[in-house]
Amino acid sequence: MNVDYSVEEPVVHGRLSLAEIEDLVVKPLDSKPNKKFYIALSISGSLLLIGAVLVLFTFYYGIGLWGNNQPVGWAFGIVNFVFWIGIGHAGTLISAILFLLRQKWRTGIARFAEAMTIFAVMCAGIFPIIHTGRPWLAGYLMPYPNQHGLWVNFSSPLVWDVFAVSTYFTVSLVFWYTGLIPDFATLRDRTTSKIKKTIYSLFSLGWRHSHRHWLHYEKAYTLLAGFATPLVLSVHTIVSFDFAVSLLPGWHSTIFPPYFVAGAIFSGFAMVATVLILVRKIFDLQQIITLDHLEKMNKVILVTSMMVGLAYGTELFMAWYSGVTVEKFAFFNRAFGPYAWAYWVMVVCNVLFPQLFWIRKIRRSIPIMMVIVILVNVGMWFERFVIIVTSLHRDFLPSSWGMFVPTLYDIGILAGSFGLFFTLVILFTKALPVISISEIKAVSDGAQPSHHRGENHE
Amino acid sequence: MSNERKIYGVAALFTKPDDIIKAASKVANEGYSKWDVNTPYPLHGMDNAMKLKPSKLGFITLFCGLSGTALILMLTYFTNSIDFPLVIGGKQFFALPAYIPITFEITVLLATVSTVIAMLTFFFKFPSNNHVLHDTPYMKKVSLDHFGIVIEVSDPKFEQSKVEELLRSFDPESIEIIYHKEEIKYPIFEPKFITFLIIVALAVSGGTYITLNKLMFITPFDWMMYQDKVIPQSRIELFKDERGMRTPVEGTVAKGFIPYPYLGVDEPPEYLSNPLIPSRENLKLGKKKFLTYCSPCHGNFGDGDSRLHDQFPNPPTLHSQRIRNFEDGRFYHIITNGKNVMPSYTAQINRNERWAIVNYIRVLHRAKNATERDLELVTKETATNVAN
């Protein structure tokens, strides 16, 4: 295939004009939902409802309804939490890190990915709250002056999680909203419905596209992106500390922080790809979310898959090299013990299948891509399952070993979290522009003045 | 009518980025200060064209971020090193490595949130939905795909014809005069608005009431208000008399209490022995209690010659030979059980006091039957001591 490296590839295909771009992006907001929308919403809504009902049961009858036991005191609750937080990271990465790296292809997918981050963090946040059993007492976990003179344990990684996830959610929300302000203004100026106009005016805060404002806006956006980047790394690092700072074989490994971060980006990109493939088809956005963009995302998935594979290999090697018997056993047990099936699902889905992305044809084939990224999501869920459950179910004392079997409630609540996520995504597509209108206009052909030689910069 | 409206400024619209960059540089060079450029997205090079100084937002970020760092380090230091020092995991009180993750998070949180808030409130002075440019055709075009320049009337160099000429020289797509909007007065007492307020008030108060007083108390969220225990004064069908409050069962004694076994027995098979030594305090106590409870009938010295003499069946003198031969425990039994007309004094005099009284009775016996030696002792004492 012949690529001319001396010219820059256009971000938006088809030489669309600014008005055409805006019309394409805003169309879902102006049109009434169609049958497909309602079908999709009812599927995800049902899952959500099932999950909600099972959660209410859990509140009423207690955590005994779940499969948790001794020794596996942490199971689906924390697996789901780590899974969803991981998925959230792709959004911030696409939004913030690719922005800082001046990768213009992020523009078509950044808004969507940020929204997915926020929804994923919401799904994730449910689990620490419900797994306490009496979540209505959760306020007591905050540091407030009390008669006992008690404070929270700032040395505990679980408390670090509280800070990390709250900060992550807040910053993601602020970042997302900041990006939305110019779009709200655009929507306000083009809508004819009075109610919508009021709402958009409210949320746009009176933005009037003044360049004196754009100056500060761009600075703020860069600062936010600059902070969001280490934040994303820190959040999943702190989540990895939940495990790494313990003594448990299979958990206590210094590679956990970057390994978890790579895994989070990996699973996040896979989920973003899954949703984007569907969205661009349903909303006819193929010229803005192009096959090139999907190909680039697949390259990122390939890279992070290999990082995760390298981490698997390093851990295996280090388990042997350390000479620590319990550590060696922990890994032997993972591959050949009673949960070996989960381990091999993880390895095959995470390391083997994504290798197909070395082949350019596969990177650009929508059906195969879809299968691989869904498998990646499955594999990454199993990775957390393998890490948590296999290390817990057989640790130091053989007399304490046990098995974990998930109950219907565990599985149902996991399904419910997917329901929540997809419901929010589906509603989002109809409520807000899925692509940042101002950003995509800024990177389209001929959008920037030419005395800087045009398009080859941020 | 339009001649009466106040002018805000003159605007020009362009369709090509290059055009507006050139126009903007020229306007800046002409020395205007109250003017602005409106574009649907930021154009590169516009900062320089408008001769704008770089944004100072970064300083706020730095300051607030560092404040966050300081605050959280102070909080962790205070809570775990000063207020409630706890040894956690065998580490020192101020376990700095463990506090680094939180410190980082709070730094980022404060830095980012303060940046955005400062930008919106301080730099932009938002929300400003009533700005002149809103709802003008100019704004609608600029929101979509045009680029515009506005030069305001309030600029000292403004002169309408000169400005229009200048803008025309850039060859724009169109030129528009922006007028201030008419001031529409909204009377407060409009019926629709009042109705709306009332409905909102009702909805909010009703909703709050239902939520806080009803919903918040559905089991299991009921703050332990409804418990399966019997509260005082309540009915309970478990018992025949339906009383929630029960009296102690027959024969109940206090914990650690050993009941006097010969209550109600006139001639007990044995008498208890006196556990109290006749120390000064005990004797003082005995004297006090004797004078309080016993002397009304028995007299101050146990002679049986009290005020109630002849008005009440006389108790015998306590100094007869027979009574002087009583054991201590027999006195105790009489005080506890009562004898003949004398009632039981268990309600008024506790066990300790009863034994003290018995000791005092012995004192009285000795006093009434003093020996030579006793007198000597008394003399000796009065000779050497001041009156006690």
Place this chain on the structure above:
Amino acid sequence: MSQIDVNYQKKELPEKLFKMGIILLVIGVILGLIGFFVDPTRASFNYLIAYTFLISIAVGALFLIALEYATGAIWSVPFRRVTEFFAAIIPLLLILVIPLLFNMHNLFHWTHEEVVAGDKILQGKAPYLNVSFFVIRAFVIIGIWSLFYFFLTRNSLKQDSSGDQKLTGKNIKLSAVFIVIFAITISITSFDWLMSVEPHWFSSIFGIYYFSGTVVAALAAVTLAVVLLKEKGYLPEKITSDHLYSLGALMFVFVNFWAYIAFSQYLIIWYADLPEETFWFLQKWEGSWAIFSILLIVIQFLVPFVALLSKPAKMNPKRLKFIAIWLLFAHLFDLYWLVMPQMPGLEGGYVFSWIDFVFPIATVGFVILIFAMKAKKENLIPVGDPKLERGLDFHL
């Protein structure tokens, strides 16, 4: 597009650069040899540090080149050739490693058979930590690196005259493969040469730790070269402070990345407090080593962080020059801190020796010499690269 009108006139680098390289190298080598006779253990350790430092610069440079190809970066194209010059050291590692292999006895406990015989843990590691496998690994890895260096730079050089875009395509594929192999081999290298100095200790993140230091050092070397060359007018005028900003930003990012990895490693081991892991850090707290440990944080993180925080700082040539030299020193300091406290005799604290200063001198001379030699033969910028024009026009 083949030749671009970029007005590149090849200027010869001054002779004195060449001379400086040779003089420093010769001084370093002679003093080094004396050092070997005076204190072979000390000299071996310092040679090890210099060797791993050179790997950082050379293989790190190749990694940067591969990263540029794989990500399609534009801004770094004008000085990719400078980076290639640093990578030219790689094949020479085959020779440089030999003195180390002859001195393994002075460096690694696990080469002493009596020690291994009495130690069950070391016996367990013997299938990996034995002399023959170690030597094979060393040569195979350098061999693989050399192959990739050879092919990548050959394509890049060929393109100078032919301008053939297919060569870029080939290099992109090579780069992608190289990055994977680099990750594996740099981890193994760090385990072999740095982690096994204390064979009882282990840390799964160690490979990444060395990697982070490597990238910082390679970036610092490239930045220093670019700033110096630009100042003296050897590079086209179109390389502006915008390009420098990108270099400065990358250095800043990787300094932070190093701090993140170093802190993660420390926190996890500190928190669990397992003696089999903490002793390594405790060794670096004995006596005067504690000062080194504190200094490491200051030198490798705090100072560069503050110095490169603001945007103007990242674009300022003077600041970048200073920080580049600082970071090169910092990486050397890091490597020193990693291995020296394990040297027999230095467990109680740092003891001064002139030998410590000899090998860095030789290293600096060596790098300058290789750079000057390559610059003599080849263009300083990749004139045939199709992305060159866009790269030179790069603006923030």
